[in-house]
Amino acid sequence: MAITRNDLIPIGTLARRTGLAVSAIRYYEDRGLVTSIRTGGNQRRFLRSDIRRLSFVQIAQKLGLGLAEIERELAALPQGRTPNVLDWQRISRSLRKEIDSRIQLLTRTRNKLDECIGCGCLSLERCQLYNKDDRAAAGGSGPRYVLD
Amino acid sequence: MAITRNDLIPIGTLARRTGLAVSAIRYYEDRGLVTSIRTGGNQRRFLRSDIRRLSFVQIAQKLGLGLAEIERELAALPQGRTPNVLDWQRISRSLRKEIDSRIQLLTRTRNKLDECIGCGCLSLERCQLYNKDDRAAAGGSGPRYVLD
DNA sequence: CTGCAACCTCAAGTTAACTTTAGGTCAAGC
DNA sequence: GCTTGACCTAAAGTTAACTTGAGGTTGCAG
DSSP states (O other), rough: OOOOOEEOOOOOHHHHHHOOOHHHHHHHHHHHHHOOEEOTTTTTEEETTTHHHHHHHHHHHHTTTOOHHHHHHHHSSSSSSSHHHHHHHHHHHHHHHHHHHHHHHHHHHHHHHHHHHHHHHTTTGGGGTOTTTOOSSSBBBTTTTTOO | OOOOOGGOOOHHHHHHHOOHHHHHHHHHHHTSSSOOOOOSOOOOOEETTHHHHHHHHHHHHHHHHOOHHHHHHHTTTTTSSSSHHHHHHHHHHHHHHHHHHHHHHHHHHHHHHHHHHHHTTTTTTTTTTOOOOSSSSSSBBBBTTOOO
């Protein structure tokens, strides 16, 4: 079946449905995370399925993925086609791996920290935690390349 | 005993010992995370104990704490005094709490994601994962206030 | 057909955590 | 005493992920 008029929603509606700001959605479109078609009066109309697409973006962000990585994940979803069960499963599984490794990293860090607490950590420099090769778990921005 | 000449190290040495860039250390000093005294020729000299201080900063960062939060943690360590076992233990314990809650959050997220994978997640909007109140785990920057 | 919320674009601002650049000064070895 | 690497300051640039602002257009409810 063809796309009916009803499947097309304006940006404000999409914003309300996803919890995103209108400006954020425009930004995502610039970045290529969603596409829209335009009305005669140059207003954006999105597919209803973009609610799902953007919800996914938000979830992935919660996991600490950057927009670039998310873009990569979504690239496998041909634009315009409504993603199906298998599509989401594949991507979700990939996210799960991401979470798993994050949990592992944190757990390792916690164990090391416990040793430190035990020893009073007066030699932090020699401490396991203070290992530059062990690039770790969390956020921050700018030229810091956490997680390389 | 008084501070001997040997306890004072120049910024380059501190950088090498901590793995930080010289510019980063200067920045930290501006932010108040470390203090230095100056030589006659206006060069910084740091206490040897600042190696430990800055190592701690790096560890805390790995856990996703912002410099502001770290500043708060370190505020309890009177500047100039070499932090002792108890000091580090107290702070380390506080870090451990931070890690624990991060792991919990991720674990919860993983469980939810598993449900999604199970159901194919065709109703992401109604999905547990897509719950705006459940502000989550990871990084990113700018006006996004992850973790409120 | 009019009013007004919702939409549009483009440029500039924001935040964190630094780095880079430009233009000097200091100190230690030869 | 000179050269050279380590230091200094101050200002501007960087990156991510958006937001804000200015100034103008659209579209639907009444």
